[in-house]
Amino acid sequence: MSAPGHPIERLGDLLDDRLGSAEADQVREHVAGCADCRRELEWLTAGRAAARGARRDEATPDDLRGAVTAALDGVDAAAVTRRVSQPTRRALWAALAAAAALVMYVLAPWRPQTPDPVEAARADYEAVRDGVLALARRSSDAADLERFFNEPARGPQVRVIDLGMMGWTLDGGVRRQVGARAHALYAYRSASGARLVCQMYEGRLADLPAADETRRQNGFDFHVYTRGDVTLVFWQEGELVCVLAADLPAGEVVALAVAKAMAPA
Numbered sequence: 001m002s003a004p005g006h007p008i009e010r011l012g013d014l015l016d017d018r019l020g021s022a023e024a025d026q027v028r029e030h031v032a033g034c035a036d037c038r039r040e041l042e043w044l045t046a047g048r049a050a051a052r053g054a055r056r057d058e059a060t061p062d063d064l065r066g067a068v069t070a071a072l073d074g075v076d077a078a079a080v081t082r083r084v085s086q087p088t089r090r091a092l093w094a095a096l097a098a099a100a101a102l103v104m105y106v107l108a109p110w111r112p113q114t115p116d117p118v119e120a121a122r123a124d125y126e127a128v129r130d131g132v133l134a135l136a137r138r139s140s141d142a143a144d145l146e147r148f149f150n151e152p153a154r155g156p157q158v159r160v161i162d163l164g165m166m167g168w169t170l171d172g173g174v175r176r177q178v179g180a181r182a183h184a185l186y187a188y189r190s191a192s193g194a195r196l197v198c199q200m201y202e203g204r205l206a207d208l209p210a211a212d213e214t215r216r217q218n219g220f221d222f223h224v225y226t227r228g229d230v231t232l233v234f235w236q237e238g239e240l241v242c243v244l245a246a247d248l249p250a251g252e253v254v255a256l257a258v259a260k261a262m263a264p265a
Contacts, residue, residue, distance in 0.1 A: 006034065011041050014132065032134040041132055042176070045123045117208055117241075118234075120178065121199060122227040125245035128187050129195040135172035135187060145173045149184040156239045158184040158200050161260045168196055168256070196246045196256065203241040208234055215254055220261045224250050233257040 007027045013019050014027050031037045127133035137148045142160040149158040162170065173186030181201050188196040211223035211234075223234040231253040232245045244257045 006030075006037055008037070008040060011037065011044055014041070015044060028131045031132060038134060042127070045127055045132075117203075117243075118225045118227065118232055121232050121243045121245055122230045124176075124185060124199065125195070125197045125230055125232070125247075128185070128197050129247070133185075134174070136174040138172040140170045142170060145170065145186055148173060149175065149186075156202060158240070159237075159262065160186055161262070163188060163196075163256065163259065166256065166259060167191065171195075194246065194248070196244065196248075198245075198260065199243050200237075200240045202239050205234060205236045205241060207241075213250070217254075217258050218261065220258075222254055222257055222261075224254060226250065235261055237262065 007030055010019065010023070010027050011031075014024055017024075019027065031041055124133065128135070137145060139145050139148070142162045145160040146158060149160070160170070160173070167190055168188035169190075171187045171189045173184065176183040176185055178201070181203065183199050183201040185197065185199045187198075190196070205221070205223060208223060212226055213224040215222045215224060220235045225232045225234070229247045230245055231248060231250045232243055233250075233253050233256075234241060234243045235257060236242070242257075242261070244253055244260065246253050246256075
């Protein structure tokens with residue numbers, strides 16, 4: 001613990017599955033009730049996603065990719081050994097943050113919210129699925145969640161669709177700030193415990209990387225991506241970009257996206 005009662009040093013281990021089940025549950029329980037640790041974990045998740053995406057990107061200049069790789073390797077080494085001092089661990093995380101920030105500035109100044117929205121959405125889905133990202137408003141009522149997201153009314157209105165007829169029950173939602181953009185994130189749960197996560201934010205599909213597949217149905221273009229075992233489907237509703245993510249086959253996630261997609265009034 002780097003501060004009394006706050007498992008800051010264990011957050012990276014939690015992301016890397018280095019904790020035993022009992023300790024992981026203890027950290028998740030703390031994070032669910034601690035806004036400071038929750039923000040720290042979200043920062044680590046987004047930072048790692050950004051940096052790892054830049055390390056894989058062949059368009060990244062060699063010197064930047066090298067800086068990112070060195071920072072990531074240093075963080076991983078620090079997480080494995082317990083002999084590394086706290087100041088050194090902090091310096092390694094700072095190096096990672098600096099490398100990721102530099103990549104975002106140089107490569108994607110026209111996409112301020114994230115260098116890779118697809119990777120960020122995947123990380124958010126896994127954080128919800130694994131119980132790391134807590135839902136601030138627990139509710140199975142679509143109208144209640146819409147009020148939560150849209151009050152006070154500013155900008156495009158977020159819609160929350162009930163998918164009960166398709167076997168998915170609303171679980172709750174959380175407002176998130178990703179860079180300069182506000183995201184509405186809400187989650188569903190199936191009877192078997194599977195998770196489905198939707199996000200809506202102001203943006204453009206043109207800001208996304210090339211899709212693995214694009215399907216057109218009911219007047220919408222659905223951009224389909226596969227990242228590991230997670231399928232993500234993006235589409236545009238007026239000024240809002242919508243994304244649905246689940247560790248399900250692409251056809252099932254697309255069918256759910258088609259059921260949700262609705263042209264703005």
